[in-house]
Amino acid sequence: MKYGICNLSTIPLRMISDHTSEMISQLLFGDHYKVIQENKEWVKVRLEIDQCEGWIENKQHTEISKDYFDDLNNSDFVVSNNLVDFIEDENHQLTSVVLGSRLPFYNNESFNILDKSFRFEGNVTSNKRSKQSIVNSAFLYANTPFLWGGKTPFGIDSSGFTQMIYRLNGYFLKRKAAEQASQGEVLSFIEESEPGDLAFFDDSEGEITHVGIILANHHIIHCSGKVRIDLLDHSGIYNKELRKHTHKLRVIKKIF
Known part of the structure; x- marks a missing residue:
């Protein structure tokens, strides 16, 4: 080899x-x-x-x-x-x-x-860092445009975004959202989550296709068109600009 x-x-x-x-x-x-x-x-x-x-x-x-x-x-x-x-x-x-x-x-x-x-x-950076550091790192990518397969501040997709944020803080996620959803511990309710945990979303066929990082006060940072902050509730992601839910919540995971 x-x-x-x-x-x-x-x-x-x-x-x-x-x-x-x-x-x-x-x-x-x-x-x-x-x-x-x-x-x-x-x-x-x-x-x-x-x-x-x-x-x-x-x-x-x-x-x-x-x-x-x-x-x-x-x-x-x-x-x-x-x-x-x-x-x-x-x-x-x-x-x-x-x-x-x-x-x-x-x-x-x-x-x-x-x-x-x-x-x-x-x-x-080289060591495992706190969940607050996860959140701080996420803001570094704010407004980065969506790019299918991207992993950089010049273009990134939703799972590339979460993978890179965790990588910067000493934790390793798989590449695709569905693969990342197999990692960590399931949380039953949003109220159990902490800023820095991951929320996963599925499509109409039940396939997990999107992921974001939970923030405080029922918000989420994720990449949809660009890296952006939206509201998160029990149904999913609510976009205030569009006045509608854009992603359906499937599961919340605690990685550490």
């Missing part, structure tokens, strides 16, 4: 091996993966952080050894905590990194990918 790491700001992860295929997720700088299939121009990968599978262009694949892959799994998970910042390599070339990018083997403003050294002087 082959292994790889993302050494670019972002790499689109596509459903099939074609540039016109839908983007189902994104790799961020520092994400590592297993290669599970190859063809002439594309590589199918499985991200280690959430087991999401998809295709990336072969030109954007950077191979690593199994030993290096295992070392990444056993090392601290340190991520950037600035909306956008830059890393600098040994030749003083800059690469932009977005909020939540991983900095492998980070120590005292330095980190390495393979035999290449980098410097990052921005803010980082």
